[in-house]
């Protein structure tokens with residue numbers, strides 16, 4: 001078997017090998033994610049004429065070689081002269097909340113003429129919430145009242161006003177508004193709102209915002225093209241309201257976006273948050289805030305240089321600014337830190353969004369669309385952690401905690417396995433765990449319970465199953481406080497944290513420093529959680545000195561870390 005095809009990118013080394021007699025259909029099934037795409041597509045186009053060829057883009061340190069009896073060189077001038085797609089720019093709901101905001105982000109895109117971005121948009125402002133409320137109202141309002149649902153009125157008013165203010169034709173969204181009204185009547189008639197219908201319903205938000213923005217860009221002379229993610233290869237599981245992106249998405253999305261870009265370059269404007277279930281072929285959504293994941297998926301699929309997520313804050317902050325307004329931007333994060341932060345409740349990023357970026361090794365920049373000059377947060381694979389102690393404090397409220405004590409003797413084999421198999425059978429994920437030989441304390445992922453709206457029944461069921469093998473104590477209304485940082489300094493972090501908690505008379509009910517090297521989790525009562533976060537933030541980030549440097553000084557000064565530097 002002879003290696004015939006090599007794709008190599010300086011940024012993401014990646015080789016694919018195929019035997020000499022392979023056909024082009026084998027090539028098209030390869031993953032595109034790490035490939036230099038324009039060259040690759042040039043290769044594909046020529047190769048589909050059944051010829052061997054050689055493709056190079058040496059200037060950028062990227063090379064694709066597909067050798068054979070005949071050789072042809074494809075260089076830059078064979079492509080369009082529009083340049084290559086360079087980055088993803090994702091704008092969340094707050095960044096596209098009005099005509100004025102849409103104008104601002106269009107200017108922001110124009111400000112970087114050397115960039116050819118793929119734009120990903122969320123629904124305008126609070127549209128997703130309003131669509132969900134409208135759906136719930138439709139279930140009980142009766143068909144004849146469906147057109148009068150208040151939230152439907154808000155949605156129509158906002159979108160039509162935006163279209164008018166931007167001076168684009170109402171026809172870009174009129175069919176969607178009509179279909180939305182029909183859908184609400186259908187829900188009213190059926191008197192039920194299934195998860196599948198719910199996803200279809202909320203999809204109107206992103207479908208309309210992207211159409212309006214594309215029309216506006218074209219109106220001001222920026223050639224752009226609208227895409228519905230579910231039509232361009234975003235293939236997901238069929239878990240409505242919380243679908244996962246499947247691997248097939250990457251080549252499909254790359255093929256479609258690059259194919260169009262090469263034949264007729266226009267800035268792609270893609271709906272965030274949406275996908276298509278692989279079995280049902282119905283519209284799915286990626287979980288609330290899922291447009292971040294759309295952006296990183298496109299970044300990986302196209303092997304772009306950077307993924308920018310534009311928010312309404314100056315980047316990822318040292319804690320949630322709605323809990324504590326003195327939160328400060330964090331300049332650098334690793335993918336692991338950002339993922340942990342998102343998973344443990346920081347609303348600023350979707351919990352799954354870091355995965356494609358990490359896999360494709362593509363930097364993610366969190367920026368403020370209200371304040372573009374602010375440097376934001378740069379998230380990369382690694383960063384200099386030597387001076388870093390604590391990066392951010394995250395609060396996850398309303399968590400359920402379980403204390404499970406084995407009813408059998410010490411050292412019983414398989415106790416942990418039995419406990420976890422019960423959670424697996426019930427499809428409930430566990431967040432934080434602490435174990436001893438005969439007992440386990442753990443917290444349950446609240447989002448999994450909420451999304452199924454079965455909180456009490458689920459919990460009763462869990463308790464019932466566990467009580468077959470253990471004594472169970474269920475404790476509700478707890479909070480997880482996650483200290484994201486450099487766990488190499490865990491003793492210092494913990495000593496300082498516990499000092500703060502003791503001063504505030506807060507009792508920690510469980511602590512976990514798991515396999516993750518970036519997170520220490522503390523469980524406290526919900527009622528004490530905010531006070532706790534404020535006190536910890538004050539101690540770690542506002543004590544007058546950058547605690548990180550003081551630690552280093554004290555460690556290097558006399559060889560033993562002194563806590564006085566953290567006080």
Ligand SMILES: Nc1ncnc2c1ncn2[C@@H]1O[C@H](COP(=O)(O)OP(=O)(O)O)[C@@H](O)[C@H]1O
Nearest residue numbers: 092093094311312313316317319320346347348
């Ligand atoms: N650690 C944090 N850093 C920054 N923002 C946070 C953090 N924790 C929670 N947030 C909240 O996340 C919001 C930004 O995320 P989001 O609303 O999803 O933006 P968008 O809708 O523009 O994508 C902020 O307004 C802030 O209230």
Ligand SMILES: N[C@@H](CC(=O)OP(=O)(O)O)C(=O)O
Nearest residue numbers: 092093122128288289290291
């Ligand atoms: N519109 C969806 C998806 C999304 O990502 O929104 P945002 O970027 O505004 O968080 C939601 O509200 O969940």
